[in-house]
Amino acid sequence: MKLTAFITGATSGIGKATAEIFAKNNIRLILCGRRADRLQELQIVLSKLTQVTTLQFDVSKRNEVEKAIKSLPKDFQQIDILINNAGNAHGLSTIQDGNIDDWDAMMDINVKGLLYVSKAIIPQMTERNSGFIVNIGSIAAKEVYPNGNVYCASKHAVDALNKGMRIDLNKHNIRVSAIHPGAVETEFSEVRFKGDTEKAKSVYAGYKALQAEDIADIIHFVVTRPYHVNIEDLVVYPTAQASATIMNKNS
Ligand code: NDP
Ligand code: 8X3
Secondary structure, eight states, rough: OOOOOEEETTTTTHHHHHHHHHTTTTEEEEEEEEEEHHHHHHHHTTTSSSOOOOOEETTHHHHHHHHHHHHHGGGGGGEEEEEEEOOOOOOOOGGGOOOOOHHHIIIIIIIIHHHHOOOOOOOOHHTTOOEHHHEOOGGTTOOTTOHHHHHHHHHHHHHHHHHHHHHHGGGGOEEEEEEESSSSSSSHHHHHHHTTHHHHHTTTSSOOOHHHHHHHHHHHHHHSSTTTTTOEEEEETTTBBBSSSOOTTTO
């Protein structure tokens, strides 16, 4: 049976690479993000491999989320796999110097956005007693590092929600997994440093960071295990990274 996956944050980085590997493996795709041009481009390319539809919405806007998901064409209404990936860090400051707009963005997108999307999709999964939810956390879900305060709090919330979903959805036969990457070379740092490309590049200098494809490959592995197998929690580092703050930059 052909599976349908709903991927948030499909316009770049981990979400885009996941869309690409899913398409190669004949998984039907619902690709989401705010940047319409990128969604359109992806649809053109990946439609050569599988059926693709796109939804342009901001995960942090509850009405937009509900409206977008209700608008899905008939062939895409049954969602087998939800990849809760949309998210970013905004800023890197001490708590005393933190920017409240950045805090709002991280909590609204990384936590509330994930909840809004999940709330709109879970009912059809509980009704069918099947489905798979993959939550993209971070090593920031497992440890707190200097200046990471609110981003780490948002990802600790994702870790808690992952566990909560797994417990509450267990009786409905729904699989729930979290994947927690270390440093992945995507647009993540450009967003964190608000377009400062030099600063963003320096995050990945001197060692081999994870690539978006590495995480996508793992996501694909996780969702293609036999149905009785649920990989619940996976932390993935680059070889050069031992913790959020311990990095071998001469490797
Ligand atoms: P990117 O910046 O490359 O991608 C982020 C994606 O999230 C984009 O597709 C973006 O789409 C989408 N997004 C951001 N805000 C919103 C919003 N308000 N509404 C809808 N979509 C949104 O970063 P990554 O691929 O690295 O990040 C993906 C996930 O992985 C995030 O949850 C991140 O926290 C996590 N992560 C990343 C790590 C890294 O080192 N890169 C490590 C650990 C975890 P658009 O702008 O078009 O809306
Ligand atoms: C992204 C990785 O170390 O910047 O979640 O928090 S880190």
